[in-house]
Amino acid sequence: MNKITLYLKQAWMMIRQNKLFSSIYITGTGLSIALTMTLFVILYIKFAPLYPEYKRDRTLIIDSVEKTEKDSTSNNYWQSTPNFSLVSMICQLPSVDAVTGVKADYWGLSRIEASTLHTSTPIVLKHTDAGYWKVYDFEFIDGRPYNDSDIQSKSKNVVVSQSCAKRLFMTEDVINKTIEISGSEYEIIGVVKDVAAVMDNKTVADVWAPFSTTEYTDIDDLLGDCEIAITAKSDNEIDAVKAEIAEMMHKYNQHDKLFNYQLLGPDTYWASQFRFGKILNEKDELLKYGYILFALLIIPALNLSGMISSRMNKRLPELGIRKTYGATNRQLLSQILWENFLLTIFGGFVGIIICYAILLCGSSWITNILHNGFIESTQLLSDNLSIEMLFNWWVFAAVLAICFILNIISALIPASISLRQTIINSLNPKQ
Amino acid sequence: MAIIKLTGIDKIYRTKEIETQALENVNLEVEKGEFLSIMGPSGCGKSTLLNIIGLLDTPTNGSIEINSKLIDAKMSDKALAKFRNETLGFVFQSFHLIPSLNVIDNVLLPLIYRGTSHKESVERAKAVLERVGLSHRLHHMPSQLSGGQCQRVAIARAIIGQPEIILTDEPTGNLDSKMGAEVMDILHELNQKDGCTIVMVTHNEEQARQTSRIARFFDGRQVC
Ligand SMILES: Nc1ncnc2c1ncn2[C@@H]1O[C@H](COP(=O)(O)OP(=O)(O)O)[C@@H](O)[C@H]1O
Numbered sequence: 001m002n003k004i005t006l007y008l009k010q011a012w013m014m015i016r017q018n019k020l021f022s023s024i025y026i027t028g029t030g031l032s033i034a035l036t037m038t039l040f041v042i043l044y045i046k047f048a049p050l051y052p053e054y055k056r057d058r059t060l061i062i063d064s065v066e067k068t069e070k071d072s073t074s075n076n077y078w079q080s081t082p083n084f085s086l087v088s089m090i091c092q093l094p095s096v097d098a099v100t101g102v103k104a105d106y107w108g109l110s111r112i113e114a115s116t117l118h119t120s121t122p123i124v125l126k127h128t129d130a131g132y133w134k135v136y137d138f139e140f141i142d143g144r145p146y147n148d149s150d151i152q153s154k155s156k157n158v159v160v161s162q163s164c165a166k167r168l169f170m171t172e173d174v175i176n177k178t179i180e181i182s183g184s185e186y187e188i189i190g191v192v193k194d195v196a197a198v199m200d201n202k203t204v205a206d207v208w209a210p211f212s213t214t215e216y217t218d219i220d221d222l223l224g225d226c227e228i229a230i231t232a233k234s235d236n237e238i239d240a241v242k243a244e245i246a247e248m249m250h251k252y253n254q255h256d257k258l259f260n261y262q263l264l265g266p267d268t269y270w271a272s273q274f275r276f277g278k279i280l281n282e283k284d285e286l287l288k289y290g291y292i293l294f295a296l297l298i299i300p301a302l303n304l305s306g307m308i309s310s311r312m313n314k315r316l317p318e319l320g321i322r323k324t325y326g327a328t329n330r331q332l333l334s335q336i337l338w339e340n341f342l343l344t345i346f347g348g349f350v351g352i353i354i355c356y357a358i359l360l361c362g363s364s365w366i367t368n369i370l371h372n373g374f375i376e377s378t379q380l381l382s383d384n385l386s387i388e389m390l391f392n393w394w395v396f397a398a399v400l401a402i403c404f405i406l407n408i409i410s411a412l413i414p415a416s417i418s419l420r421q422t423i424i425n426s427l428n429p430k431q
Numbered sequence: 432m433a434i435i436k437l438t439g440i441d442k443i444y445r446t447k448e449i450e451t452q453a454l455e456n457v458n459l460e461v462e463k464g465e466f467l468s469i470m471g472p473s474g475c476g477k478s479t480l481l482n483i484i485g486l487l488d489t490p491t492n493g494s495i496e497i498n499s500k501l502i503d504a505k506m507s508d509k510a511l512a513k514f515r516n517e518t519l520g521f522v523f524q525s526f527h528l529i530p531s532l533n534v535i536d537n538v539l540l541p542l543i544y545r546g547t548s549h550k551e552s553v554e555r556a557k558a559v560l561e562r563v564g565l566s567h568r569l570h571h572m573p574s575q576l577s578g579g580q581c582q583r584v585a586i587a588r589a590i591i592g593q594p595e596i597i598l599t600d601e602p603t604g605n606l607d608s609k610m611g612a613e614v615m616d617i618l619h620e621l622n623q624k625d626g627c628t629i630v631m632v633t634h635n636e637e638q639a640r641q642t643s644r645i646a647r648f649f650d651g652r653q654v655c
C-alpha cells in the first residue's frame with residue numbers, strides 16, 4: 001500500500017511537471033472513453049432490464065407473421081403483424097408466464113390530442129390487452145390496471161402516466177376523472193410512473209387503453225395489427241416456450257386447409273432488436289458493435305501509445321538511475337503502469353463528464369436512434385434518461401475496464417521496450 | 432581479502448560498422464577498505480570498467496566476484512538489483528539525479544527499493560544530507576542547486592544505504608576546484624571513518640595521489 005501511495009505521489013508530480021503532455025493525454029483518453037461509454041450507455045438502455053421492462057432477459061417477441069397458400073402453384077404471399085387470437089393461443093402454453101398484444105403503431109409514436117374541459121395536450125396512446133400489465137412491470141402510483149373483464153366489456157378505462165396526469169389536471173390525483181380522446185370519453189383508473197422515451201416502442205406512452213375500445217381489424221385468422229411480447233417463467237424456459245410455439249403452429253397449419261402460417265420469431269428480446277423483416281443476423285449486428293467498440297478504443301490507444309513511447313525515451317535516464325539504485329524491472333514496470341493508470345483514471349473522469357454531457361444534451365437524438373427515427377420531437381414525453389440508465393455499476397465497471405485496457409495497451413508495450421535496455425544505455429541514451 | 436575480484440575481463444562494443452575493444456584481459460583486485468584510483472587517457476576504458484564492476488554493464492568475457500560472490504549471467508534481475516541496492520553505491524560525473532524529485536526524495540531512492548518505511552527513510556535521508564552539508568536544501572529541486580550541491584546530493588544518495596563499496600566516475604569532473612575539494616573530503620571521510628571501499632575514476636593526479644593505490648590503464652589494458 002505504501003508503495004502504491006508512493007507511485008501515485010510520483011505520478012502526481014509527473015503530471016504536474018508535464019502539464020502539456022498530461023492535459024493532451026487526459027483529454028485524448030477522456031474523449032475515447034466518452035465515446036465508448038456513450039455507446040455502452042446506449043447499448044445498456046437497449047438491452048438491460050430497465051423500468052418497466054425488467055424481464056427483458058426472458059421476453060420473447062413476435063412482430064410478424066407470414067402466410068402462404070398450400071396450393072404450390074400459387075405465389076400468393078402475405079406478411080403482416082399478428083393478431084389477438086394468436087395472443088390467446090400462446091396464453092394457453094404451459095411454459096408461458098404472461099403474454100400481451102400491443103396494437104401496432106406503424107407510424108412510430110404518433111400523436112393525438114387528449115383533452116379535459118379546461119385543457120388539451122398531445123399524447124402517445126397505446127392500445128393493449130390486460131396481459132400487458134403482467135408482461136411489463138409498471139409501477140402504479142394510484143389506481144389499478146385494466147383487466148380481462150374491462151377488455152371484454154370494452155369499458156373505456158385508461159391508465160395514464162404521471163406527467164400526462166399533471167399536464168391534463170395539474171395534479172396526480174386523477175382517478176375517476178374523465179378525458180376525451182378522439183371524440184370518446186375515457187375514465188382514468190390508474191396512474192403509472194413515467195416511461196422514458198428511450199424505452200421500447202411497446203412501452204413508451206402517455207395513455208394506455210384496452211384494445212377492444214378501438215376498431216381493430218383481425219384481417220385473417222392469424223394476421224392482424226398487434227405485436228406480441230411473451231415472458232417465459234424463467235430464462236431457462238425460453239427454449240421451451242419457443243418449442244411449444246413451434247409445436248402449436250405445426251398443429252395449426254395441419255388444421256388449416258388452405259394456408260400455411262409462419263411466425264417471424266419468436267425472437268428473444270435482444271435478437272428482436274436486430275431483425276429486419278425476414279432477416280435476423282444478430283451475430284453480425286453484434287460484431288458490428290464489437291468493431292465500433294474496437295475502433296473507438298484501438299485508435300486512441302495507438303495514439304496514446306505513441307505519446308507514451310516518446311515520453312518513455314525522455315525518461316530513460318530516470319529508469320537507469322532507479323535500476324542503478326536497486327529497482328527491479330518489475331518494480332519499474334508497475335510504477336509506470338500505476339502512473340499511467342492515474343492519468344487514465346483522470347481521463348476516465350473527464351470521459352464520464354463528456355459522456356453525460358453528450359447524453360443529456362443529446363437525449364432526444366438518442367431516443368431517435370433507438371426508435372429508428374420513427375418518433376417526433378420527444379419534448380412532451382418524459383424523455384429524460386433516468387438515473388438507473390446513467391448511474392449504474394455496469395457503466396462504471398465498463399469505464400474502469402476500458403481505462404484498464406487502454407492503459408495496458410498504451411503503456412505496457414513502450415514500457416517493456418524501454419526496460420529491456422541495459423542500465424548503462426538507459427543512463428546515457430544515444431542521441 | 433579482496434572485496435572485488437575481476438578475472439580476464441574483456442569488453443567489446445559491437446556496432447554495425449565497427450568493433451571496439453574497450454577492455455582487454457583485465458585482472459584487478461580491490462582490497463576491503465582500499466581507496467583505489469583508476470587513471471588513464473580518455474577513451475581507455477575506465478568508465479567501462481567501473482560500469483562492469485557496478486553491474487551496470489556486462490563484460491564480453493571474464494568473471495566478477497564481489498564479496499566472494501561470483502556474479503554471472505545466471506543471476507536473476509531481482510538478485511542483481513538486490514546486490515546493487517545493498518552492496519554498491521554510485522556517484523557519477525554528471526550526477527544523474529531524477530529531475531522530477533526533490534532533494535530528499537532523490538536521496539531516499541535506494542531505501543524505497545529496500546522496502547524501508549517512508550518515515551525511517553526520511554529520517555535517514557535527513558541524516559546523510561546533514562553529513563554532506565545540505566540540511567538547508569531538503570525540498571529544493573535538482574534544477575535549483577549548484578553542481579557541487581548536486582554532487583553532494585548524489586553522494587548522500589550513494590551512502591544512505593550504507594554500501595560497502597562506492598564506485599565513482601570522475602566525481603569532480605564537472606566541478607570547480609573548491610567544490611571538487613569538498614567532494615573529495617567527503618569521500619576520504621567515508622573511506623577512513625566508515626571503512627567504505629572506494630573505486631574512483633579520475634583525471635586528477637593530485638587527487639589520485641591522496642588515495643591508497645592507483646591503477647593506470649591504456650587502450651583497455653592495465654599498465655600498472
Ligand atoms: N556504448 C558504446 N558503444 C560503442 N563504443 C563504446 C560505448 N561506450 C564506450 N565505447 C568505446 O569504448 C572505449 C572506452 O570508453 P570509456 O570506457 O567510456 O572510456 P573512458 O571512460 O576511459 O574515457 C572508447 O573507445 C569508447 O568509444
Ligand SMILES: [Mg+2]
Nearest residue numbers: 477478479600
Ligand atoms: Mg569515462
